[in-house]
Amino acid sequence: MYRHASEAGLVLPSGADVNLPYDGHNLRGHLAEIANETAVRGHVLLCPGFTEFCEKYSDVIQQFNNRGYNVLAIDWPGQGMSGHLGRHRMAVHCDSFDQHIGAMDRLIAAVGWQDRPVMLFGHSMGGHLALRLCQHLGAQVQAAIILSPMIVPPVMPVWMVRLITQSLVMAGFGRSYLPFTKPPALDYIRQFRPHNALSRDKAGYESQFVWFDDNPELRRSQPTAGWVHAAYDSCARTTLNKDWMAAIDCPVLGLLAGDERVVHKASSDRMLACLAHLTRYEYDEARHELLNEKPDVVADIWTRIDAFIDAVLAAEVKAV
Template sequence: MLTSIESLPPPPDAVCGMFGCSDGTHLRYAAWPASEDKVRGTVCVFPGRAEFIEKYFEVVSDLRGRGFAVVAMDWRGQGLSSRQVKRRKKGHVDRFRDYEEDLDAFMRNLVMPDYPPPYYALAHSMGAHVLLRYARHGANPFNRLMLIAPMIEIEYGRMSRSFVNGLSEMLTLFGLGGLGAVPAGKPMRFENNPLTSDRARFERMRDFEAANPDLRTGVPTIGWVHAATDSIALVRDPEFAGLVRVPVLMLIGSSERIVSISAAEEMGRRLKAGRTLIIAGGLHELLMERDSIRDQVWAAFDAFIPGEEDADSGLMAIA
């Protein structure tokens, strides 16, 4: 169930399968044991919108080399998990609470029974947003969250979130929530792309989708946009950050164009145990960036994620 390409085959020792959610949705997961004898815990990898497990093979190898077991999942509506609309190439969810419930099922039914603590989350963009939502509940199992380009707020161009939310709500009420929010365009070219400045890593992602077109997720639906803007309003409420008690480190590139840098900085100031680091020159996908940028991300990870007994010094180490 894992797609392989010549330039990036799956890391060895993978276990891959599906697990069910209470509403009948089936989600794909993949897991790897630590590659060292002394296990430092488990890192759970949560992709962003339209991403899939295969995109993180290099990250999995990096984490296993640090002594961690790794478990990753495809969110509902993308990758090889159950799709939510008939035209499977559109990315759809009715409400972001569904993502939270999927995450809870993933942790309680799959990760915690079979993989060693302590548990850490490494999440990107939309995945980071869902992790923040999940962390506001008292039963959160993670010791620390490392969030890459967190979707605290989206860059809407000349429109405001309130306008986008109101329009998408109206269209959804008229039964148009399953339509694409924007026209499907041509495949993204490397030149001037907002994701990464590393051509080889950019092309790998296209190669995975060519090798297995079912991995591809296209434009978000109008319903997804409505659900996303509703959820962003929740996360940006002034009272929200006080509910998150777990230490959080957020990393965002200085050249970010998809999500808001200022919103991530504001969240870092509001969190009880949080910080936002700006990575110079980085675009949206810092873990898929050129080596000089990835090295900064991993240096921050190593300072923040202690593993094993998980002392409280990690957040201070990156100050």
């Protein structure tokens, strides 16, 4: 099933898919549990970013499994194997990010994790949703690890984007691409270019596209007008709200890219500072896809994650 990924030397998925009906479409999760139940240290909810899918995080899942953590990953509604919700097959659409929160609730219930303490791991849009899940799940969340989080998408001002996209939604174009946009050809976008916005590392950049050779259905590209409206609405209500951010009570590890061009960097810097229990580190020249960056960056990320988790668990023991 993953011949091309295997030949490319990528970590292949472990565990098993969880498929459920949700809002009239399939909802796909992926559950990877370690074999020795007595060695389980905890549970991780993995929140992928925009257009992403469970397979892309196979190496992350393996890293957490090796550390003693069971992992539940999700294909958000409209992404990966969780349905095509836009008018174009590759468009990413949702009416509200509340759909995504509900989808994670559905998966958590399906695997019986409702009462288990969890750690959240999220990248980009998944970082935004991880912060929302911190509030939504409350005391169930032990900590959150967010990489290049989408505090808000890059186009400003927020009020103008919301006004334009609301007009498009009301005019019946919510499930369509934004005017004058279309997905780039795969053969073009998969080629590494030194000044791309995602990664300085050629192997890391190109690896994410190999999965489409094994399963073209995984690919999505470009948001609908409705998705953009939903994203800005969610950010305006939550991660751009200082009081909302300050109310997040769990420890958060925020890892940021210095050369950030995919999400709005200034908003990330400003709003993450509102978190009450933040550990922050920035990789000066790194780009948005931190886990596809140069090997020294990736290695340092896992060193910092280990130190952060150890500190969280030590604090919990001390509190008891």
